[in-house]
Amino acid sequence: DALVYASQANPQLTDAELEVILVKSRVLNRMRGLTGALLKDGALIVQYLEGEAAALDRTFARIAASPLHSDVRVLARSRGVERVFDTWHMGFRDFQPLHSRGRSTEAWERALDAVA
Numbered sequence: 001d002a003l004v005y006a007s008q009a010n011p012q013l014t015d016a017e018l019e020v021i022l023v024k025s026r027v028l029n030r031m032r033g034l035t036g037a038l039l040k041d042g043a044l045i046v047q048y049l050e051g052e053a054a055a056l057d058r059t060f061a062r063i064a065a066s067p068l069h070s071d072v073r074v075l076a077r078s079r080g081v082e083r084v085f086d087t088w089h090m091g092f093r094d095f096q097p098l099h100s101r102g103r104s105t106e107a108w109e110r111a112l113d114a115v116a
Helices: 015-032 051-067 099-115
Strands: 001-009 034-041 044-050 069-080 091-094
Touching: 001 051, 015 034, 015 051, 044 051, 051 069
Parallel strands: 034 091
Antiparallel strands: 001 044, 001 069, 034 044
């Protein structure tokens, strides 16, 4: 299954907080068998998640309840689709370059390549 949602980041969300969220998400998603990618452009967040339906539902419920963003809305939900991001427990791309997060994502991708 796959789910795509969009939201608006809380203006008080700092880069450091987002970095912590990314690291935690990668660990939790790996444990839950979820993969996907998070895109951020200013305050706009779009996330694509894929995996088993129950794990997606639990994870999205937690995401939707978070005070770190608002206006959370599901853009699409598909059942029985093949994974697109089968080795990415949470890929990340910020369209406003932030070097610290870029380094973290690069390190994560190198670690995944080493395992594969």
